Amino acid sequence: MEPTTHSALKNAILEWDGKSASAIKTIYQQFREFDEFPEWSLSMLKDAELQRGASYLLKQWLSDGGSLSAANIKSIHQCLPTVDDWQALLHLLQSAEYLPIGKAxxxxxxxxxxxxxxxxxxxxxxxxxxxxxxxxxxxxxxxxxxxxxxxxxxxxxxxxxxxxxxxxxxxxx
The missing domain is CATH 1.25.40 (Serine Threonine Protein Phosphatase 5, Tetratricopeptide repeat)
Incomplete structure (x- = not known):
């Protein structure tokens, strides 16, 4: 994983105004081709400042046919009770059909x-x-x-x- 690219994604989300659909879509277009993109986005769900953007990016990734490992899906499920931002929660709920739930x-x-x-x-x-x-x-x-x-x-x-x-x-x- 190239930390500067992870940092660039984090900075892009922090600079996003939290509202502009075109801006977050541009961020998605810039970073989606990186193999680590889903993991980077997932890691940012735990940060209240990044939740809204990171959850949108994950939702878009999944709806575009991207896949996540079982461990990553489990991490998203573990976030459901703790996500602070209502829009971030909305994005995760909208992704439910792409997130199979393990028995555990x-x-x-x-x-x-x-x-x-x-x-x-x-x-x-x-x-x-x-x-x-x-x-x-x-x-x-x-x-x-x-x-x-x-x-x-x-x-x-x-x-x-x-x-x-x-x-x-x-x-x-």
Whole structure:
């Protein structure tokens, strides 16, 4: 690993205003070709100043077909209860379908997701339903709870959350 490149990524995220979509996409384009890119981004999830940018970079990496080792996926799952920034949490929840949950982590992931279903931010709640759905797709023992949560969301949540839930229900288990 070339420390100067890791440092350059860190500095780029620190210089990013935390809002500009085009700027973070440019950062992604600059660094995604490095073999160490996912590990660098993952290492930055533990730093509150870097969480938002690093989580976006990881989400983009995964949605573009990038893969992570089982150990790296486990690290992301371990971050779920401790991420400070709501947008960083949102990015991780949006990546749920790319992050298979190991048997050893399923209880802690379940606990974190249940907690996020009541998050004050509606976007986080919507994507917590998404992540819980993917947990239930992987582990059928959670399907009854997932169905119950999705049905409750349709009755109680704002329209933006209901839209996400309807999309999940259309996919089925």
């Amino acid at each position: 982590e399923k209880s802690s992931v379940e606990f974190a997701l249940r907690r996020h279903l009541t998050h004050p931010n509606t976007f986080v709640r919507a994507w917590a339903y998404h992540a819980f759905y993917w947990l239930a797709r992987q582990y059928p023992e959670y399907r009854a709870d997932a169905d119950q949560f999705l049905n409750m969301a349709l009755a109680d949540e704002p329209a933006s959350v209901k839209a996400r839930v309807r999309q999940l229900q259309k996919q089925g288990f």
